[in-house]
Amino acid sequence: MNENEKLQSVGEEAIAFKGLFKSVQLATTNAQGIPEASYAAFVERDNKFYIYVSELATHCGNLRETGRCSAMFIESEKDAGHLFARKRLVFKCDAQEVARTEAKFDEVMALFYEKFGKFMDAIGKLTDFHMVELTPSHGSYVAGFAKAYHLNGQDLLQITHRNDQGHAAPDQASQQKLDELA
Numbered sequence: 001m002n003e004n005e006k007l008q009s010v011g012e013e014a015i016a017f018k019g020l021f022k023s024v025q026l027a028t029t030n031a032q033g034i035p036e037a038s039y040a041a042f043v044e045r046d047n048k049f050y051i052y053v054s055e056l057a058t059h060c061g062n063l064r065e066t067g068r069c070s071a072m073f074i075e076s077e078k079d080a081g082h083l084f085a086r087k088r089l090v091f092k093c094d095a096q097e098v099a100r101t102e103a104k105f106d107e108v109m110a111l112f113y114e115k116f117g118k119f120m121d122a123i124g125k126l127t128d129f130h131m132v133e134l135t136p137s138h139g140s141y142v143a144g145f146a147k148a149y150h151l152n153g154q155d156l157l158q159i160t161h162r163n164d165q166g167h168a169a170p171d172q173a174s175q176q177k178l179d180e181l182a
Contacts, residue, residue, distance in 0.1 A: 007159040010149055014089055014141040014159075018073050022115065024049060027070040028062035036062055042134075043111040047155060049093070049134040050108045056128065063095040063132050071134055085145035091136035091156075098131040105131055 001009070024042045029035050038059040040051035049071060053060040063069055075087040098105050108131060113120045123129055139151040140162065148162035 007149070008157075010141065010143060011151070011157045011159045013143060014149075014151065015157075017075075017087060017089055017141075018044075021073050024051070025072040025074060026051075026059050027072070028059045028068075029066060030058075030062050031065045041112075041116060043108060043115055045108060045111060047136070049091075049136075050098070050111070051132050051134065052109075052112055052123070052129055053132060054123075054126070054129050060130060060132075064097060064130070067095050069093050069095050069134065071136070082145060085142070087144065088142045089139065090141075091134075091139040091151075093134040093136050096133050096135070098133050100131075104133075108133075 022041060023039050026038045026040060027035065028038070036058045038057065040053050040057075040059070042049045042051050044050070053063075055061065059069075071091045071093050073089045077083060077086070080086040098108065109120075109124060113124070136156055139156055141149045141151060141159075143149070150160045150162055152158045152160070
């Protein structure tokens, strides 16, 4: 397998990894730069993520104020081969509210009902909830120890190595241990 095929395989792996999740981890900040870590259930459409969040959640206000966030999908600790090398997919996103009056709101809400079922009957009409569209601009995928990649391009499938040299070991014995983990 040549290098381009390997990188294409990494992109396919990243897409499949993202498909394992029903929620996404969020990193937001308020206008003063104070961070907030949270999560939200999501649906995906046209390479964009949609979340439906309440004003009671700090991240809702942060997204509306700043228009940006980081979104992360991360392998569970129990499933990870090694705690220091959990698979993770991270996107830098622009965030924009989808108004209830837009046709897109109803189209995406139908995806929420399809994915999350009857629970949406309870929250779908609540007016303190807002739909937010997260549009990834670029991302990264860590497939394991010393397997880190940048994701760029319109479809985020232009994959490049984050660092072609890997980790820097101080001596041969340490390098051997790193190679065994990779």
